[in-house]
Amino acid sequence: MRYVDEYRNEAEATRFVQALEGVVTRPWSLMEICGGQTHTLMKSGIDQMFPESVTMIHGPGCPVCVTPLELIDRALVIARRPEVIFTSFGDMLRVPGSTTDLLSVKSEGGDVRIVYSPLDAVKLAQQNPDREVVFFAVGFETTAPANAMAVWRANELGLENFSILCSHVLVPPAMEALLGAPDNRVHGFLAAGHVCTVMGYWEYDPIAEKYQIPITVTGFEPLDLLQGAYMTLKALEEGRWGVENQYTRSVSKEGNRPAQKLLGEVFEVCDRKWRGIGEIPGSGYRLRPELRQYDAELRFDVGEIVAQEAPECIAGEILKGQKKPHECSAYGTKCTPEHPLGAPMVSSEGACAAYYLYARHE
C-alpha cells in the first residue's frame, strides 16, 4: 500500500474483522499504548467491530494527559514572571492546572507563545538576550530528540537565557509497571509505532520474555490497528510470546540510532510521576548534570508545589483497564473536555475525551 487512504479501506477492514473472528476462541484483553491509536479506534468504529471476547484497554500514551498537575502549576508560576517568554506547543495551553491554564496567563498579560519546534524557542532566546526563554518539554520518546537538539544547540551557542521545563516519559517502564501490578489485566500490547520509529523495539524483547506476552509494534491507521490486533491475538491463541512488527513501513528494530545517541548525550533516565498512575521508577528523562543549567525548575526555583487531583477521578482504574470512562460518576457531567477534572479528559487523545467525543456513553 502506498497511500494513506488504502489503510482506511472498508473492504480490507471487513476482511480483517472476519479473520479476527476466525482466530479468537477465548477472552483476551489488549492494550493499545498510544492515545493516537485510541483515537483511531473510536473514530473509525473499530472498537465496536472486534469480537465480543476481545477487550481493548486504552493505555497511558497521551503526553498531555500524563503530565503531572504539579508540573503544569510550575509552568504557570514560571510563565507569569515578567522576564520570561514561555513557549510551548499549542496543545499544552488549554491544559488546566490546579486553578488556571497557560492561555489564561497569556490573556492576563503573561508572555506565553506557541512555537512549532523547540528550535524556534532557541531562536527566540537569541533574538531576546534580555529575556528568559523557557520551552515546555513534555512528551514521550517521540518528542524527546527535538528537545534534546534544542538544549544541545543552546549549549553550542553558549546561550544563558534558554531553559526547558522537562517532563519526558518513557514507554517501556510504564509497560513493566502495568504488567507487574497484581491487578494487571493486559494479555498483549499494541506498542506505539512512532515511539519505536525513534527507539526501535529492541527494548521490548526482555519485557515480552519476562512476562511471556506478545507485543506488536503497531501503526495508527485503522488497518494498522486491525492487523496489529490480529497478530497479537494469533500469538496469544498459539501460546507464543515475543515482539513482532506490524509497522514495518516506519520502524526498524534498532530505530533511529543518531537520535538515541543525542538523547543519551543530553538526558539521563530518572524516576517520573505519571498523572493518573503515580511514580514509575526509571520512566523519565531529566537533563544530564553537565547540562542542568538549562533546567527551568532549577533556574527559577519555584519551590514546593503540591496539587490535589479531583477525588471523583478514577483515571488510574481506567488506565489499568479495570473500568471504562463512562463508569466514572463525573463522566460527561462534572467532567467534560471543556471542563476536564482528570488526565484522560484533558486531551482529545485521552481515553475519557475519546469516549466523550465519539459518544461511547455506555
Ligand code: SF4
Ligand atoms: S471522566 Fe473525568 S473524572 Fe472521570 S476518570 Fe475520566 S478524567 Fe477522571
